[in-house]
Amino acid sequence: MAKPRRGIKFNHRNGNGYSSSVDGRRSSFSDISEAASQPGSPTTAGNGAEQLPEVSEYEKKKQTFITRSIWTFVMIGAFFGAMFMGHIYIIAVVTAVQIVSFKEVIAIANVPSRARRLRFTKSLNWYWLATTMYFLYGESVIYYFKHIVLVDKVLLPFATHHRFISFMLYVIGFVFFVASLQAGHYRFQFTQFAWTHMALYLIVVQAHFIMNNVFEGMIWFFLPVSLVICNDIFAYICGITFGRTQLIKLSPKKTVEGFVGAWFLTVIFGVGMTNVLMRYKYFICPVNDLGANIWTSLQCTPNPVFIAHTYNLPIWFPFAKSFSMAPMQVHILVFATFASLIAPFGGFFASGLKRTFKIKDFGDSIPGHGGITDRMDCQFIMGFFAYMYYHSFIAVYKVSLGGVIETAITGLTPEEQMELVKGISKHLYNQGVIAEGVGYPFLSP
Amino acid sequence: MAKPRRGIKFNHRNGNGYSSSVDGRRSSFSDISEAASQPGSPTTAGNGAEQLPEVSEYEKKKQTFITRSIWTFVMIGAFFGAMFMGHIYIIAVVTAVQIVSFKEVIAIANVPSRARRLRFTKSLNWYWLATTMYFLYGESVIYYFKHIVLVDKVLLPFATHHRFISFMLYVIGFVFFVASLQAGHYRFQFTQFAWTHMALYLIVVQAHFIMNNVFEGMIWFFLPVSLVICNDIFAYICGITFGRTQLIKLSPKKTVEGFVGAWFLTVIFGVGMTNVLMRYKYFICPVNDLGANIWTSLQCTPNPVFIAHTYNLPIWFPFAKSFSMAPMQVHILVFATFASLIAPFGGFFASGLKRTFKIKDFGDSIPGHGGITDRMDCQFIMGFFAYMYYHSFIAVYKVSLGGVIETAITGLTPEEQMELVKGISKHLYNQGVIAEGVGYPFLSP
Numbered sequence: 001m002a003k004p005r006r007g008i009k010f011n012h013r014n015g016n017g018y019s020s021s022v023d024g025r026r027s028s029f030s031d032i033s034e035a036a037s038q039p040g041s042p043t044t045a046g047n048g049a050e051q052l053p054e055v056s057e058y059e060k061k062k063q064t065f066i067t068r069s070i071w072t073f074v075m076i077g078a079f080f081g082a083m084f085m086g087h088i089y090i091i092a093v094v095t096a097v098q099i100v101s102f103k104e105v106i107a108i109a110n111v112p113s114r115a116r117r118l119r120f121t122k123s124l125n126w127y128w129l130a131t132t133m134y135f136l137y138g139e140s141v142i143y144y145f146k147h148i149v150l151v152d153k154v155l156l157p158f159a160t161h162h163r164f165i166s167f168m169l170y171v172i173g174f175v176f177f178v179a180s181l182q183a184g185h186y187r188f189q190f191t192q193f194a195w196t197h198m199a200l201y202l203i204v205v206q207a208h209f210i211m212n213n214v215f216e217g218m219i220w221f222f223l224p225v226s227l228v229i230c231n232d233i234f235a236y237i238c239g240i241t242f243g244r245t246q247l248i249k250l251s252p253k254k255t256v257e258g259f260v261g262a263w264f265l266t267v268i269f270g271v272g273m274t275n276v277l278m279r280y281k282y283f284i285c286p287v288n289d290l291g292a293n294i295w296t297s298l299q300c301t302p303n304p305v306f307i308a309h310t311y312n313l314p315i316w317f318p319f320a321k322s323f324s325m326a327p328m329q330v331h332i333l334v335f336a337t338f339a340s341l342i343a344p345f346g347g348f349f350a351s352g353l354k355r356t357f358k359i360k361d362f363g364d365s366i367p368g369h370g371g372i373t374d375r376m377d378c379q380f381i382m383g384f385f386a387y388m389y390y391h392s393f394i395a396v397y398k399v400s401l402g403g404v405i406e407t408a409i410t411g412l413t414p415e416e417q418m419e420l421v422k423g424i425s426k427h428l429y430n431q432g433v434i435a436e437g438v439g440y441p442f443l444s445p
Numbered sequence: 446m447a448k449p450r451r452g453i454k455f456n457h458r459n460g461n462g463y464s465s466s467v468d469g470r471r472s473s474f475s476d477i478s479e480a481a482s483q484p485g486s487p488t489t490a491g492n493g494a495e496q497l498p499e500v501s502e503y504e505k506k507k508q509t510f511i512t513r514s515i516w517t518f519v520m521i522g523a524f525f526g527a528m529f530m531g532h533i534y535i536i537a538v539v540t541a542v543q544i545v546s547f548k549e550v551i552a553i554a555n556v557p558s559r560a561r562r563l564r565f566t567k568s569l570n571w572y573w574l575a576t577t578m579y580f581l582y583g584e585s586v587i588y589y590f591k592h593i594v595l596v597d598k599v600l601l602p603f604a605t606h607h608r609f610i611s612f613m614l615y616v617i618g619f620v621f622f623v624a625s626l627q628a629g630h631y632r633f634q635f636t637q638f639a640w641t642h643m644a645l646y647l648i649v650v651q652a653h654f655i656m657n658n659v660f661e662g663m664i665w666f667f668l669p670v671s672l673v674i675c676n677d678i679f680a681y682i683c684g685i686t687f688g689r690t691q692l693i694k695l696s697p698k699k700t701v702e703g704f705v706g707a708w709f710l711t712v713i714f715g716v717g718m719t720n721v722l723m724r725y726k727y728f729i730c731p732v733n734d735l736g737a738n739i740w741t742s743l744q745c746t747p748n749p750v751f752i753a754h755t756y757n758l759p760i761w762f763p764f765a766k767s768f769s770m771a772p773m774q775v776h777i778l779v780f781a782t783f784a785s786l787i788a789p790f791g792g793f794f795a796s797g798l799k800r801t802f803k804i805k806d807f808g809d810s811i812p813g814h815g816g817i818t819d820r821m822d823c824q825f826i827m828g829f830f831a832y833m834y835y836h837s838f839i840a841v842y843k844v845s846l847g848g849v850i851e852t853a854i855t856g857l858t859p860e861e862q863m864e865l866v867k868g869i870s871k872h873l874y875n876q877g878v879i880a881e882g883v884g885y886p887f888l889s890p
Contacts, residue, residue: 399855
């Protein structure tokens with residue numbers, strides 16, 4: 001009774017085809033590195049060397065290193081390429097990451113031998129992904145492209161009843177799930193249900209906030225992402241240089257020195273990077289035109305956080321009376337600190353999950369790197385933070401054209417809308433913006 | 446290898462103190478009813494009869510029946526009492542249900558023998574409940590009591606940064622969870638994490654929608670709740686009277702005849718009940734005064750769905766030319782249908798969960814009835830539906846023409862005002878309100 005799970009025989013197969021049978025042993029790091037060094041991942045067959053069993057250990061490591069390096073550059077290239085080609089391409093990249101991560105995470109909880117007899121489990125997982133994405137994308141599209149959606153005859157009912165439609169789609173999935181419950185499979189089916197919902201919440205919803213950051217301006221996407229990547233690299237460098245004290249048992253290679261050193265360097269990197277990015281409207285302007293890219297111009301009145309402000313120094317300060325700084329330089333300290341001290345816990349969480357399922361990687365989507373989820377684990381919580389921080393402290397809620405159109409169409413009667421058109425037309429005529437003839441039809445009843 | 450979970454020895458203890466050791470057997474209904482008839486639930490010790498082992502089977506059943514009946518009346522009394530005493534009392538009842546249900550559901554996944562060594566697991570569950578409730582209650586208070594919250598100096602920063610504060614509270618819990626992960630307990634800890642999140646989502650969030658329904662007007666709370674209760678009773682009556690065909694394997698006692706008959710009766714009940722409730726402002730008015738009760742007056746301009754409207758009948762109709770009806774009488778058909786055909790799946794879901802954990806009830810909060818969750822399983826999804834339906838089809842978002850014009854003139858640039866006129870003109874043209882020629886000047890650039 002004391003340790004009821006000791007007797008569990010747990011057989012697990014992940015996407016890599018790596019299979020292990022662990023009988024009640026405590027999971028430890030040596031288990032995993034042992035398993036990781038086993039050869040023969042059939043899905044990375046692109047590497048000819050791995051198919052030959054007589055190839056030496058050195059050759060294999062060299063091959064892995066080359067593959068990993070090539071794909072590192074491919075990823076960096078694709079990332080910067082997409083960013084300069086325009087917001088719509090970054091949205092596509094984030095969507096792809098979202099779907100592949102979801103696929104990887106739901107795959108690790110699947111037990112093929114049992115699932116084979118349950119026809120609908122897999123389809124249901126994808127149905128839930130589709131419903132969630134329909135809901136989230138709809139919310140964003142309605143929020144950011146109100147002025148297009150609401151004046152379109154076909155799209156209007158979808159916009160005004162979006163949440164209800166999404167809810168009913170979800171309810172259909174729920175009823176289908178309950179109807180497909182089969183005696184003897186309850187535990188498996190409920191586990192799948194819970195697991196899929198966790199994946200939706202931890203990956204799909206959080207990735208969606210990253211997408212909303214793109215809409216608010218490229219800088220709100222690029223800064224959080226690059227802060228996390230750089231913090232990771234800095235932690236590695238500081239760790240191998242000064243590292244002595246272990247930080248957390250979950251990841252034995254992480255050290256306190258690496259953690260603190262990386263924080264310091266990330267703050268410096270953030271301040272410098274912000275200083276550069278702030279100069280470009282392509283980065284600081286929200287998207288009003290999805291055809292924008294680095295060569296076309298994107299125009300807006302910059303958010304006040306990007307405008308330099310003169311701060312007076314206290315009278316006892318020796319060298320200067322005042323200094324000038326954009327408020328964004330203060331905000332970036334918070335972003336860099338979150339990226340250094342909190343975001344890594346997203347990675348530790350993912351490590352813990354991998355330990356639980358006794359797998360090395362979430363998948364093999366990126367040759368030499370493991371799964372997409374392995375590279376993204378700290379990004380999700382960082383993107384969520386950036387979204388919340390932006391909307392709480394930085395966003396300026398100007399009156400938006402889309403907002404006024406929405407209010408008028410959903411809240412006013414047709415007669416009142418008519419009055420609105422007449423009223424504004426009259427105002428524009430009074431201001432000399434439009435000539436008499438043009439607005440006239442609306443001025444008379 | 447084919448059936449890896451066959452060898453699991455699963456020892457489970459739930460809140461009832463009922464303990465079973467099932468070695469790979471398939472769960473079946475007989476298992477549960479067998480277990481259910483075991484005596485000796487130590488926590489219902491209020492019943493003296495249950496403490497004496499020599500009492501006959503008949504005496505015990507009689508005692509159970511009496512306890513159950515007494516508590517049924519206590520519940521009905523408390524429900525109607527709270528409803529007439531005022532909205533704030535119903536809010537208190539829903540909050541209590543929310544917390545007790547959460548407690549019951551997280552308790553069934555707890556394995557005490559393991560948990561004892563992990564100090565923080567329980568505290569973390571409650572921390573997450575507190576964070577979620579802080580977030581949800583804050584949202585409601587800010588939404589419904591803007592006029593109070595926004596003019597208060599102390600509350601203002603909490604209102605304007607509410608989501609960020611909630612997010613950071615959640616992040617603190619998340620970091621604490623990751624830091625508290627212990628080797629050898631990963632599987633248990635992650636299961637707890639997922640389970641708590643499912644409970645938060647399925648119970649706390651959904652119960653919260655029920656609370657928002659109360660704010661929108663007592664009828665939006667009372668109708669869904671009573672439809673579900675009556676449907677349950679009707680299904681039982683129709684089932685024992687006509688029932689022949691089994692509906693779903695999960696609940697062997699449910700029949701198709703009961704299901705369909707109850708639908709019919711629930712629709713009739715709903716139409717009648719709506720007809721009565723619609724006459725009282727206490728039921729149809731939203732809360733603007735938390736001190737309101739059935740004896741004080743609650744005033745408002747009724748929502749148009751409660752106002753009778755005359756509908757013309759087709760010319761071939763023999764007896765009458767038109768009839769008069771409030772639109773609410775059509776909406777109630779949808780509510781009654783959802784309560785009859787979809788809401789029961791919430792109950793089937795709960796039954797499935799109980800099968801999975803081989804327990805009879807979620808707890809023993811209500812003597813003779815089992816847990817609160819057992820009585821509420823269909824209410825959560827119904828309340829969520831009522832909320833979504835109300836906001837999509839019934840709520841009137843009152844906007845004043847003057848307000849929109851003021852916003853447009855003071856907040857938009859002349860170019861945007863021009864766009865506004867074009868957009869609304871296009872919408873009016875799409876809706877057939879204005880002819881092509883009239884709107885034309887504004888439709889061309």
